[in-house]
Amino acid sequence: MKIRCNREHLADRLAQAARAASTRANLQSASHVRLTASSGETPVELAATDLEMTLRVPLDADVEQEGSVLLPAKIAPELIRALTGETVELSAGEDGRVLVTAGSSSYTLYGLPVDEFPQLPEIDHEHLFETDCSTFAEVVSRVKRAASRDESRPVLTGALVRFEQDRLIMAATDSYRLAVAEAPLAKAPPEALEAIIPVKAMEEVVRLAGSSTSPLSVAIGEGLVTFGIDGLWLSVRRIEGQFPNFTALRPEGIEHSITIAKDELLEVVKRVGIVVRQNTPVRAELSTGTLSLSARTADVAEGAESIPVAYDGAETIEIGFNHEFLRDGIESVPGDEVKLGLISSLRPALLESVDGTFWYVIMPIRI
Structure with missing residues (x-):
């Protein structure tokens, strides 16, 4: 195998592919990026996998000799980027070694034999459909922070993604909060x-x-779920299991509701959050004409702020929230205003966009 290509282009593409490589010590072969060079119109391909997610990245290069090599994912992008000169050449040596030359620089990367690289899943071209990328990205941004990071509950580390005839719906939860977002689709699959x-x-x-x-x-x-854009292909294993019935988790019987400017509320939550340490809750108090937010950490600091609101209820509601979860929910709401719905100090609260395309349930903390 021997190729020649633009150095910066190779460094960028290697860095992209390396994000899918395994970082586990017991998967040494998967800690490499496979470079495959073919003649003809087929582009050079960089591929990496951690056995859950696989990434295929095209590379513009001149192929002088066909073949494949494995490049160490940890150092190859860094080395290529650090070299000087516009062009870099890669050629296969013996026992998995790869010779890298650029200008007067010459390095040898000690890879592994190509046949030790994991077998990659095929791209499912038969069932591909197209959808709007910006819409997909927008909905992901609304729900991603509510997903769990606890690998012992794999179902909650994912989002339920539902493509319908005219809309995209996503839901994510870590059991302490739930985010649900939807958006209209101009392009959708032939069936849900x-x-x-x-x-x-x-x-x-x-x-x-x-x-x-x-x-x-x-x-x-x-x-398997496969995504493709501009010649890049990402495949990932579906998470098996039963996702919570998110529609049943939306609070009913909300008796106290206000609409407030998003930026104003967010800035107050951020300032009050400065005095929060560890598990200290943010206390919210809704009374006639006022929403008050406060926090106190013993021997550190305390603070309180009030925002005028259009609320004339006779009952005063006090409720505690995890500061990070509250901030994430407000930041995820699209638009300039946020609807806040409360039932009691012991029942979940609801944050919602004015147009109803996003809602966020947050569990209370005892105060």
């Missing part, structure tokens, strides 16, 4: 499809797409 997809993988899809205006290709298979 849904899957629990790892949030980490969807964030990577959004990162790869960047500001691209190309449509996003999606295929939802029995065990």
Whole structure:
């Protein structure tokens, strides 16, 4: 194998592919990026996998000799980027070694034999459909922070993604909060499809797409979900299991509701949050004409602020929230205003967009 290409282009593409490589010590072969060079119109391909997520990245290069090599994912992008000169050459040596030359620089990377690289899943071209990439990215951004990071509960580390005829719906929860977002779709699959997809993988899809205006290709298979854009392909295993019935978790019987400017509320929550330490709650008090937010950490600091609101209820409601969860919910609401709905100090609260396309349930903390 021997190729020649632009150095910065190779460094960028290697860095993209390396994000899917495994970081686990017991998966040494998966800690590499496979470079495959073919003649003809087929582009050079960089591929990496951690056995859950697989990423294929095209590379513009001149192929002098066909073949494949494995490049160490941890150091190859850094080395290529640090070299000087516009062009870099990669050629295969013996026993998995790869010779890298650029200008007067010459380095040898000690890779592994190509046949030790894990077998990659095929791209499901048969079931691909196209959808709007910017819409997908927008909905992911609304729900991703509510997903769990606890790997012992894999279902909650993903989001339920549902493609319907005219809209996209996503829901994510870590059992302490729940985010649900939807958006209209100009392009949709021929029939309704849904899957629990790892949030980490969807964030990577959004990162790869960047500001691209190309449509996003999606295929939802029995065990695998595939995304494609601008020649890049990401495949990820579906999360098996039963996602919570999120519609049943939306609070009913909300008796106290206000609409407030999003930016004003967010700035107050951020300032009050400065005095929060560890598990200290943010206390919210809704009374006639006023929403008060306060926090106190013993021997550190305390603070309180009030916002005038259009509320004339006879009952005063006091409720405690996790500061991070409250801030995340407010930041995720689209638009300039936020609707806050309360039932009691012991019942979940509801944050909602004015147009109803996003809602966020947050559990209270005892105060």
